[in-house]
Amino acid sequence: MRVTVTAAGLDAGVDARAPTGARVEQVPRVAGRTARRGARAPSSGARTSGDFAEALIHARRTVLPKRLLAPGPDARQLERILRAASAAPDHDQRTPWRFVLVQVAARTVLAEGFAAALRERDPAANPAQLAQAREKAFRAPTLLLAVARTGLPGDGVPLAERLVSAGCAIQNVLLMATALGFGSALTSGQALQSRALRELFALGSGEQALCFVNIGTASSAPPPRARPAVRSYVRELGSP
């Protein structure tokens, strides 16, 4: 079934070429949800699926977690965002990744995990530093930990392929969040490798915490970012 975003751009519609009833999902303005009213999608001229995909991909920007405010995605939106991960390429269908949702009620526990992680690498950390570590647990309304199931020796699918699949799953999540009008950010840091967080998230020996995925309503649009030119990262085989 071929479903194409219509000339209406990013609004709901039914593709004339699609089988009867094939409805294009309603997609709010790309990056159009900001707490500051008036920020608009850069994509209102989208005409085709290619235009839509390009607009969506380039609209995704990191919005710092401190600028991600309520509301976050509701339960149905979060389900759609997480379902996007399942479309990631996945050699041998191992689902070599998973996500852990850190509900608001669990943020205090996460905050203590961050503090414990800091103490682990710096036993002399002072109260201000510990408070700063704790504060990071409370930033975005929706917070997920992305975990790679890196596997154990002999598990078949190599680590690199598992990590590529995890990266694709994470990108799908970010793009779906963007399509629904939310801001998002990945955050990492040394705490992810700590024993404290490994225990808190019950990571197995064949698992690795990759990053947090923060999602919420952007309080402001991020500044423009220059992208590398295609020629800077593409070569033809046989050319210097």
Ligand SMILES: Cc1cc2nc3c(=O)[nH]c(=O)nc-3n(C[C@H](O)[C@H](O)[C@H](O)COP(=O)(O)O)c2cc1C
């Ligand atoms: C695995 C991963 C972890 C990241 N962790 C952080 C982080 O801890 N702090 C941060 O400011 N940005 C983090 N980023 C986001 C990058 O800084 C951001 O993607 C980059 O600046 C490009 O900006 P853009 O996403 O708006 O294109 C992370 C990105 C990736 C892929």
